[in-house]
Amino acid sequence: MQIRSDIMRIYQKLHLWCGIGAGILLFICFFAGALTMFKTEIAAWASPPAHVLPQVSLNQLDKLLHKAQAQHPELSKGFVIHPADPRFSPLSWSNGERDHSVNLSAEHWHATLDEQGNLITAKVQPNKLADLIDQLHQTAGIPGSLGHEQLGVLIMGGASILYFIALISGVIVLLPTLVKSMFAIRRRKTAHRFWLDLHNLLGITALPFHIIIALTVIVFAFHDQFYGALNQLVYKTPPSFMPRNAMQQPLDTTQLPNISQILSSANQFNEGYQATSINVMGLGTPRAMARIEMYNEQALMRGPVADFLALNPYTQQVLFSTMTPGNEGVWGRIVSSFFGLHFGSYAGMPGRWLYFLLGLSGAMLFYSGNLLWLEKRRKQQTSEQPKRVQIMAALTVGSCLGTVVAVAASMLLGKWLYQFIDNINYGYLWCYYLCFGLALLYSVKIGAARAAIHLLQLTAMICLLMPLTSLLALTIPTLGLWAPQTLATMMVDITALLAALLLGYCTKLTRRRALTGEPDSIWAIRPSATVKHMAPQASR
């Protein structure tokens, strides 16, 4: 396909600058996003096994609820039921307020019944590692908020606008040579060619995924502005999310709702869907609601894990649902599918693994894009590269590998420090930002070439220590560590082991390139000359 050269030049430039503007932020979010595909598993891996109380049979749920409320009247404000799911305690409630951000010091109560029907309760400090990784995914680790929206989310919305433009312009630039070069990875030619072919292959094969992610993130960040503009200029009467007249007749809201009735109406709502959790909130107010997570492996679901159904907890009247069956639910179901395509909440476990790999391949796409930007600006035949190229290289290596190192270190140290720190959730936060900041500083100080090798090596070692920690926990139980007790949590250790091997291999390649690759590259390390010209940068 022919494209005029002036158009090509404009879109090349557009692709380059949009890419470099958003690349690092997108890398962080894609890496963390890949991990959130296994949020439940990572949360379980990071918590001591004693954090979950044994399940009760379905017909005992109401008995459990009444017994627990007699001792803990505060649970009437709101509680969560996980029916028949051994990964969770059957009943839990929290004293903390629910909002967008993660509450690190919230106390949770868990409750169950023993074999004789006696109430067992436990106060649990919930482990927030997985929630914090999710926050990192949503905000790229940028703290603060603007209005009721998190600043990081808004910035990622802006970055996703650049991301979408970079996708379109990238395809335009690639069109003329698409067929010829698509599956060719010319490894032997030059390092630049290899990265370019890899970049193109990753981008084109996962293009639908990238378009979906870019568009959904923009909506997640700016839906308030879009709704606001539409309400003011397009609609005559702004529509509302919830029927306001849901609870008109006064009801006796001092009683606890009947869980078995809620459960059976929920399970009859749409064929193929099973209720996996019931979150009862607002009891005693006109906004009382049972928010139910509904799972169907055959469906594309609205939430990260499941669809949602909201019932009036006393009358079981439907307040809203994201999978209303039949003709009237068609718009809602289409919208749910947009969410589901972002969250990867379809096709069960294979779907999650696919999204995990797509997330990592996306991170690679941005990393290789930054490397290409650097290559394009490199001066041939000289070891002295322009300052801005050196800085950009250091920022790319420091932030991208820094995030990976920081998340891995938080996961590992969390297990070791758990018994020594009062609230490990703050430990995660400190550990992440400290490691990230140090990696960035280190990279700026000693230069990208060395930092890349050292950070890759460090991450590989940290990943290797995760399964070793579990082995140690099994051999020396007195250490106070714990090993995975389910297949799901064991997979976290196995994945860490695979990551260690992969990162070790990458370290080897990077070192070989630094020592024997093209000497006029920013990735080259030559004993004396490099140290000299890196030195002025150390004072930055």
Add this chain to the structure above:
Amino acid sequence: MSRAAKIRPDWLGKTLCGVVLGFTLALAIVGLFAWFGPGGIDARDKYQFNMWLMTPLWLCVISFIYLFHSTRHAFIWLGSANLLAWTLLLLLR
């Protein structure tokens, strides 16, 4: 032969044009879809779908606006499209 002449990059002008006029054009098109598209204005949960429609429309205008010959061309074309879409929406609504 001004058509075949080289495209001017006009980064700032075209970008502003795409961001502002692209947004208003997307609003009007979504409005037409909301009122006169399938299901009409009252279909359940359709207003959520309408909001989702904003992003692809707006972003496509921003992405392809650099194909216009110059800021002036972009402004005239997008401005007319806006005028047409908004007139239709406000008259028919």
